[in-house]
Amino acid sequence: MVLETLPLGVFVLDADLNVVRVNRAGARALSCGADAGVPLARFLPDDRVALVQELLREAFRSRHVGSIEEEMIVAGDAKIFRLTAAPVESASDRAAHAVLLVEDVTRAKGLERQMLLTERLTTAGRLAAGVAHELNNPLATIAGCAESLQGRLGHGDSATSAAADDFRHYLGLIEEEAYRCKEITGSLLQFVRDPGSRRDPTDLNGVVLKAVELLARQSRFAASRVTTELDPALPPLAANEGQLRQVCLGLASNALEAMDGRGTLTIRSRLVRGEIEIELEDEGPGIPEENLSRIFDPFFTTKPPGQGTGLGLAIAQGIVTDHGGRIEVRSAPGKGSVFRVVLPL
CATH class of the missing domain: 3.30.565.10 (Histidine kinase-like ATPase, C-terminal domain)
Incomplete structure (x- = not known):
């Protein structure tokens, strides 16, 4: 009865890793039945069977608690579980059974990742704003100079020479790329903009x-x-x-x-x-x-x-x-x- 009140999934296993008992939370976590006497492997995704079996066998061998966190596909959904294996000592001082605790930590891990991402974005945002401000002025100067030189090459005899054509081509590239860089810095500034705009x-x-x-x-x-x-x-x-x-x-x-x-x-x-x-x-x-x-x-x-x-x-x-x-x-x-x-x- 106590097992059924626990929020964690609990699987009691024998030395052959057959299920002796599973509570409702465990059956719900792995989307399986509460069948006893069947191999635990039947309840696990194929690509995680060997990993979980090794965790349990190590618990039997060492008589120590072991824990891992793994992503599994259960009923078509990707979930992250914390799996904890613990040996259960018998009267003969031999581990005859083990308990596997199954805890769904998907939401907690998602929040943790979101917090880390938020911290990284905050830092990146400050850096991006500073870089964008510093780059905008020299980029404007480069683009302006290239535009001005193109205008000068458009007048006089030199405008028809092959060299002038090359100059014009490369100045056009300089101008184009400078404005593209300004567009990127503008996007960075927009990304870290002050949200308090007029509505x-x-x-x-x-x-x-x-x-x-x-x-x-x-x-x-x-x-x-x-x-x-x-x-x-x-x-x-x-x-x-x-x-x-x-x-x-x-x-x-x-x-x-x-x-x-x-x-x-x-x-x-x-x-x-x-x-x-x-x-x-x-x-x-x-x-x-x-x-x-x-x-x-x-x-x-x-x-x-x-x-x-x-x-x-x-x-x-x-x-x-x-x-x-x-x-x-x-x-x-x-x-x-x-x-x-x-x-x-």
């Missing part, structure tokens, strides 16, 4: 339409098709219009780049239970499952070098979070992606 009554349908208009002016998206399904009765929202336009632009740009001129991007707005939803659904290749949990991580990108900083989605999530909202994602390879921005009224 005014904002028409989110207008924000979406403005973003669509800006995208239509970009030649790289000329072959793309964007449609809107906007709720005309959408109430105004206290928000920073510029920041939310940036979110819409970023999410829409990612979707259009993913589709590469094929398919349609549909942007919808609606009011659902006191929250405004802006949904962007594309017909692109979708996001691999292994990347879904990382797409909002700063500096994570699957784009080729030079085509993305990996800060766009992190910035978008930061803006939406500052507004008290969230971004939900649904995607599967070959089936496109749906990004839903949810903002409370």
Whole structure:
């Protein structure tokens, strides 16, 4: 009876690692029945059987408590368990049984990782802000000088020489790369921005339409098709219009780049239970499952070098979070992606 009151999973095992008894918490943790007399291996994922068996055998051999933490797939879900094996001494001073304690520490480990990530991002944010501020001025000077020299080469006889053509080409590269660096430092500053920005009554349908208009002016998206399904009765929202336009632009740009001129991007707005939803659904290749949990991580990108900083989605999530909202994602390879921005009224 005492075992059934414990919040931890408890498996009592004999020397052959057969289950003598298991409490309800243990059966629930490993999604198994409370059967006695069956091998423990039957309740474990195949790739973890040998590891857990060795933990228990060591407990029998050494008569000491041992513990490990392992990730297991149970009923289709990835969970982290703390497994503790302890020998049970018999009257003959021989370990005839062992107890395996099973504790689900998935949530605790997730919080621990989140705290570590927050600390690292705070430090990185301070560093990034300082670096960005220091780099912006010299980059502006480099870009300005390159632009000025290009203008001078456009006049006089020297403008027709082969050397001048080379100068013009390389100055163009200098200018282009300097402005790209300024864009990166601007993204870093945006990532560590002060969230205390001004909020005014904002028409989110207008924000979406403005973003669509800006995208239509970009030649790289000329072959793309964007449609809107906007709720005309959408109430105004206290928000920073510029920041939310940036979110819409970023999410829409990612979707259009993913589709590469094929398919349609549909942007919808609606009011659902006191929250405004802006949904962007594309017909692109979708996001691999292994990347879904990382797409909002700063500096994570699957784009080729030079085509993305990996800060766009992190910035978008930061803006939406500052507004008290969230971004939900649904995607599967070959089936496109749906990004839903949810903002409370």
